[in-house]
Amino acid sequence: LASRSRRIExxxxxLASRDAAAEALRQQLSDAxxxxxxxxxxxxxxxxxxxxxxxxxxxxxxxxxxxxTDGKQALEELAQVVSNQSNLEIIVEGHTDxxxxxxxxxxxxxxxxxxxxxxxxxxILTGAGVQPLVLTAAGRSEFHPVDPEDKARNRRIEIxxxxxxxxxxxxxxxx
Numbered sequence: 001l002a003s004r005s006r007r008i009e010x011x012x013x014x015l016a017s018r019d020a021a022a023e024a025l026r027q028q029l030s031d032a033x034x035x036x037x038x039x040x041x042x043x044x045x046x047x048x049x050x051x052x053x054x055x056x057x058x059x060x061x062x063x064x065x066x067x068x069t070d071g072k073q074a075l076e077e078l079a080q081v082v083s084n085q086s087n088l089e090i091i092v093e094g095h096t097d098x099x100x101x102x103x104x105x106x107x108x109x110x111x112x113x114x115x116x117x118x119x120x121x122x123x124i125l126t127g128a129g130v131q132p133l134v135l136t137a138a139g140r141s142e143f144h145p146v147d148p149e150d151k152a153r154n155r156r157i158e159i160x161x162x163x164x165x166x167x168x169x170x171x172x173x174x175x
Contacts, residue, residue, distance in 0.1 A: 018048045018163045025085065025161060026050045032081045036074045040156075049162045052078060053146075056117075056155035063101060065116040072124055078159065079128030087164040090130070093138045094118035095158065097151035115139030121157050 040055030059071030094114030107113040
């Protein structure tokens with residue numbers, strides 16, 4: 001029983017330090033990206049992870065995967081903060097609205113557009129010093145809207161920064 005209590009305390013301590021680290025990272029990112037807050041960028045912490053949401057208008061021309069100058073600057077500033085962090089896992093999620101993209105060339109549909117936008121962001125992040133081994137590209141197409149009534153808000157890139165939980169899993173596996 002005493003051993004289990006110690007293990008529970010250790011797990012609770014790891015979760016508390018994860019939450020504190022996530023809040024510190026959120027604050028660093030908010031401070032570094034303050035100049036983009038009124039141009040479609042937001043930073044928030046949920047469930048021990050930090051979410052950086054960038055509206056498509058900040059990053060891409062309509063239907064394009066080419067990142068514009070302001071978007072590149074925002075991503076490079078984000079990269080300066082996260083490249084100094086250790087033990088992060090970063091998922092770059094591309095999101096579209098429900099307007100169907102149909103084309104004979106790539107991107108042919110919303111799935112491809114969301115993935116290609118995600119990989120375009122990853123290229124900027126790695127070029128600015130983020131280690132590729134911590135990055136994952138994901139395309140979510142139109143299937144995870146933040147506001148079904150506002151298509152512009154749904155066209156976005158979300159960068160999800162999560163602590164690497166290997167230490168937590170090691171404790172659980174030792175059970």
